[in-house]
Amino acid sequence: xxxxxxxxxxxxxxxxxxxxxxxxxxxxxxxxxxxxxxxxxxxxxxxxxxxxxxxxxxxxxxxxxxxxxxxxxxxxxxxxxxxxxxxxxxxxxxxxxxxxxxxxxxxxxxxxxxxxxxxxxxxxxxxxxxxxxxxxxxxxxxxxxxxxxxxxxxxxxxxxxxxxxxxxxxxxxxxxxxxxxxxxxxxxxxxxxxxxxxxxxxxxxxxxxxxxxxxxxxxxxxxxxxxxxxxxxxxxxxxxxxxxxxxxxxxxxxxxxxx
Amino acid sequence: xxxxxxxxxxxxxxxxxxxxxxxxxxxxxxxxxxxxxxxxxxxxxxxxxxxxxxxxxxxxxxxxxxxxxxxxxxxxxxxxxxxxxxxxxxxxxxxxxxxxxxxxxxxxxxxxxxxxxxxxxxxxxxxxxxxxxxxxxxxxxxxxxxxxxxxxxxxxxxxxxxxxxxxxxxxxxxxxxxxxxxxxxxxxxxxxxxxxxxxxxxxxxxxxxxxxxxxxxxxxxxxxxxxxxxxxxxxxxxxxxxxxxxxxxxxxxxxxxxxxxx
Ligand SMILES: Nc1ncnc2c1ncn2[C@@H]1O[C@H](COP(=O)(O)OP(=O)(O)O)[C@@H](O)[C@H]1O
Ligand SMILES: [Mg+2]
Numbered sequence: 001x002x003x004x005x006x007x008x009x010x011x012x013x014x015x016x017x018x019x020x021x022x023x024x025x026x027x028x029x030x031x032x033x034x035x036x037x038x039x040x041x042x043x044x045x046x047x048x049x050x051x052x053x054x055x056x057x058x059x060x061x062x063x064x065x066x067x068x069x070x071x072x073x074x075x076x077x078x079x080x081x082x083x084x085x086x087x088x089x090x091x092x093x094x095x096x097x098x099x100x101x102x103x104x105x106x107x108x109x110x111x112x113x114x115x116x117x118x119x120x121x122x123x124x125x126x127x128x129x130x131x132x133x134x135x136x137x138x139x140x141x142x143x144x145x146x147x148x149x150x151x152x153x154x155x156x157x158x159x160x161x162x163x164x165x166x167x168x169x170x171x172x173x174x175x176x177x178x179x180x181x182x183x184x185x186x187x188x189x190x191x192x193x194x195x196x197x198x199x200x201x202x203x204x205x206x207x208x209x210x211x212x213x214x215x216x217x218x219x220x221x222x223x224x225x226x227x228x229x230x231x232x233x234x235x236x237x238x239x240x241x242x243x244x245x246x247x248x249x250x251x252x253x254x255x256x257x258x259x
Numbered sequence: 260x261x262x263x264x265x266x267x268x269x270x271x272x273x274x275x276x277x278x279x280x281x282x283x284x285x286x287x288x289x290x291x292x293x294x295x296x297x298x299x300x301x302x303x304x305x306x307x308x309x310x311x312x313x314x315x316x317x318x319x320x321x322x323x324x325x326x327x328x329x330x331x332x333x334x335x336x337x338x339x340x341x342x343x344x345x346x347x348x349x350x351x352x353x354x355x356x357x358x359x360x361x362x363x364x365x366x367x368x369x370x371x372x373x374x375x376x377x378x379x380x381x382x383x384x385x386x387x388x389x390x391x392x393x394x395x396x397x398x399x400x401x402x403x404x405x406x407x408x409x410x411x412x413x414x415x416x417x418x419x420x421x422x423x424x425x426x427x428x429x430x431x432x433x434x435x436x437x438x439x440x441x442x443x444x445x446x447x448x449x450x451x452x453x454x455x456x457x458x459x460x461x462x463x464x465x466x467x468x469x470x471x472x473x474x475x476x477x478x479x480x481x482x483x484x485x486x487x488x489x490x491x492x493x494x495x496x497x498x499x500x501x502x503x504x505x506x507x508x509x510x511x512x513x514x515x516x517x518x519x520x521x
Contacts, residue, residue, distance in 0.1 A: 098438075110424075
């Protein structure tokens with residue numbers, strides 16, 4: 001099994017250095033992240049995999065700049081992260097789309113600085129890319145879960161960020177839609193080559209999508225292992241290599257491969 | 260055994276017609292009761308219709324309705340313009356809320372009618388007093404609505420907004436306000452009801468025109484109880500129309516999301 005700490009890509013997009021996080025609630029302190037070190041290369045697709053409640057969202061929110069770590073730093077493009085930034089857009093489960101705006105208005109949300117023609121051009125481009133043609137003037141309440149999720153991805157891509165941070169984006173979708181969405185996301189990633197950090201607790205999802213899977217332990221989360229998935233896309237989910245890598249992670253997490 | 264309807268059963272009344280039918284029945288009963296016991300207790304519906312006709316003939320109905328609506332528009336409108344932005348800012352900044360909450364909580368339970376003497380002292384008998392009272396009656400409910408509404412905005416929208424680099428002012432305009440609108444509409448609806456209650460009370464004391472004034476005046480100037488009840492009926496109908504008007508906001512597409520989701 002491969003395992004490496006250094007990013008495989010040439011230039012480093014994100015450096016997480018000795019990050020620790022302690023939450024204080026009702027006077028009680030909880031250590032959630034313990035000494036996390038991670039490097040993500042530009043254009044790389046990295047999955048953060050770990051059991052629910054281990055601190056994946058916390059780590060993602062620290063990288064996004066919504067939370068400050070208790071110790072350590074996160075650098076993006078060499079600069080220490082101080083707060084949220086349009087160059088790194090977080091995609092929440094489809095709950096993040098603005099229900100008071102139409103599809104077009106959602107996608108155009110981050111484009112206020114552009115002139116009208118340029119904005120409309122971008123909107124049209126991303127409406128097409130995520131397959132929402134014909135729904136430009138619909139409100140999110142008229143869309144399915146998968147469409148809302150694609151809308152949120154389009155809204156994020158429209159501002160041309162360097163990086164997408166996705167927090168269990170397909171968790172609320174049914175299993176068929178989820179598979180389609182994974183394929184869509186890979187297609188978009190191949191077209192746009194953004195750096196992608198993708199949080200999931202689903203081992204299959206991680207192995208299907210990622211260049212590298214960062215396996216996290218239960219709380220306090222530490223990085224147990226980083227697994228490089230050396231299978232080219234489109235991935236054959238019944239190939240021996242896929243099964244080997246997946247089963248390796250199952251074992252690593254301490255789950256026997258039986259139900 | 261069958262559940263078939265028996266032939267000759269009563270004709271089915273459409274659902275939408277039923278409340279109106281009930282109303283008609285009650286009116287007829289009222290008229291009959293008045294005719295059996297003629298006295299001073301209450302004018303009959305027919306008498307009330309006569310009263311309304313009287314008011315129309317003298318050109319008072321329109322004049323008084325306009326006077327009352329004018330005061331409500333100003334008092335309520337000013338309260339909306341001030342209380343909604345202020346409440347949103349107070350609700351958003353926890354420190355402001357902690358500082359102001361005691362004052363708000365003490366002023367809030369004071370009925371606007373308790374302010375009548377002070378209103379007259381400051382503004383004299385006239386429109387300004389009435390507008391001031393309606394403003395007070397609307398201001399605190401709206402302030403509290405806006406404070407609660409902004410606090411209830413899901414963090415995911417706020418985070419998304421901040422992620423796209425919104426400055427605080429844009430965060431209010433583009434996220435907090437639209438996300439709070441459904442709650443605000445509910446508050447507007449309740450508060451407009453209050454404003455309409457307050458205007459009638461204020462007009463009984465602080466001015467000499469309007470529907471509230473009509474009611475006191477009709478009694479004082481010759482016990483015209485047909486006009487008193489006519490005034491009450493008009494107040495009820497206009498209150499209903501106001502509520503309809505504000506409820507139509509709930510059907511605006513970009514406001515409607517919170518009613519249709521989940
Ligand atoms: N703001 C907070 N205050 C206190 N505890 C928190 C806070 N946010 C998260 N936690 C705790 O930190 C742990 C990790 O949370 P989270 O990062 O959301 O996990 P995951 O995304 O892996 O499911 C959980 O036990 C959670 O209860
Ligand atoms: Mg999470």
